[in-house]
Amino acid sequence: MESVCLQLTAIAVGGLDTATVLRVETPSPQRLTASVAFRELRLQLHGHVHIVPGPAVQHSKGPVDLNLTLATTLTDVAVAAGLTLHVDEAAFSRLALSQLRERACVARTLRFAELLPLNATVGAMGQWRVEGVSDSLDDLLTSVASSFNMLYGNAVEAMLPHLANGPLLELLNSSLASTLTDWASASCPPAPAPDPFPTPPAPPAPPLPEEPALPPGMIVWGDTPLLRVLDQAGAELLGADGLWGVK
Secondary structure: OOEEEEEEEEEEEEOHHHEEEEEEEEEEOOEEEEEEEEEEEEEEEEEEEEEEOOOOOOOOOOOEEEEEEEEEEEEEEEEEEEEEEEEOHHHHHOOOOOHHHOHHHHHOOEEEEEEOOOEEEEEEEOOOEEEOOOHHHHHHHHHHHHHHHHHHHHHHHHHHHHHHHOHHHHHHHHHHHHHHHHHHHOOOOOOOOOOOOOOOOOOOOOOOOOOOOOOOOOOOHHHOOHHHHHHHHHHHHHOOOOEOOEO
């Protein structure tokens, strides 16, 4: 392989449905943190590559330009993320139950939202492989994948836990702000009008008659084991034949 030039155009992550643990905490009044663990994630790097084959690769077409996908598998991934979220309490409390189901209504109560730096760990990363190209280029692309694993495999694995804390974090926050703005600009249905003929509340239950004062020397039922004695005696009297033999 003489040279390989890869221009990255997109990153895709699959396997989010393999999450096994999710915890949400509130370390401060305006901040949420969430930690999640994944059994297996699939990472794909989509890009355009320019390949100049070397003498060891038999390829009659000379330099090659094509779009391809480099893919690998990450196992035992743990990610902890933080979110600063300011919600207008008065505006939120005025939302009707039906409006809480509408993201436009909820988004209008948000005053600030920002993702915080992520903390991630990766148990292991598999070998990179090439996807989405013609079988006729197998030898050439196998060489590309081998070169990528040899030159960049360890570096990418070490870089992955910190990948989202650089320009990608800025991109995520920009996308978050744009998404919330779009949601808030959508239509929020009005709250249902109050019933003009509401059902009147039920009248209060009449008060219980006052219990007469207990004369001196009487049993206080809550403070005596006599109930247990009566219960045992009743069970023996009733038995299988009923009280005094009368069923």
